[in-house]
Amino acid sequence: MSTVDKQLATMLANVPEKTGKSMADWMTVIAASGLDKHGKILAMLKGDHGVTHGFANLIAAEALKANAGDQAPTDPVADQYSGAKEALKPIYDAIVAFAQSLGDDVEVAPKKTSVSLRRKKQFTLITPATKSRIDLGLALKGDAAQGRLETYNAMCSHRVRLESVEDFDDEVKAWVKEAYSRSG
Incomplete structure (x- = not known):
């Protein structure tokens, strides 16, 4: 499983x-x-x-x-990381594992095309944007975009583009941890 x-x-x-x-x-x-x-x-x-x-x-x-008469459980995450995007699943797994290590109050909320990580509010949004990239949205309102940390959209103020597990490095983990700390 x-x-x-x-x-x-x-x-x-x-x-x-x-x-x-x-x-x-x-x-x-x-x-x-x-x-x-x-x-x-x-x-x-x-x-x-x-x-x-x-x-x-x-x-x-x-x-x-x-x-709809479909009693079999669906798995939106499996759907997101199937086919051409299958190679991105280890990046997703690393992000979720790290976020869950921050506290037992992390809620993993899969949607059709993304997965929201929440506490009292969303702090991270994981979206398999292309077959070779995950867009990691971060709720860091007020922070300046710099380097890999880009401005994003209304749901998450910033994003980081991740193409490998190695891209989910200490710098990105620090941003996730900061977004987590602000969401409680």
Whole structure:
């Protein structure tokens, strides 16, 4: 079982403890709401039920998958790092392992095309941008862009382009650690 599969299994197992309801209970809540769009379900779970972003994202994805008749668990990370982008997976694994070493409050929240690393808010966004590069978004608002640290977008103020595990060096780890420290 891959690290991502283990993370997904752990999150699914923790749904009752972390949210106060079983997955079956959440499926009932979502069915009763009549909502059928991921973003609307996510907003309802977070706003009406106080579910954290990562668990709300997981519950919404599982509900939509069940409604589509697809009971097999999907793995957005495996999808992101398949085919031409498969060689980027070791970089992703190194980033996630480092981020998780910073504290037990790091939430790994896969999306369709990226993975958000969060505490109280997102501090890093991992996006396999091309077949040879990961864009590592960092929440370092107020810091000047310099060298490898470039300005990025509204979700993350800066990014670093990573083409190998070696590119995820001490300098980049220091930026990840700083973004983590600001997100708590």
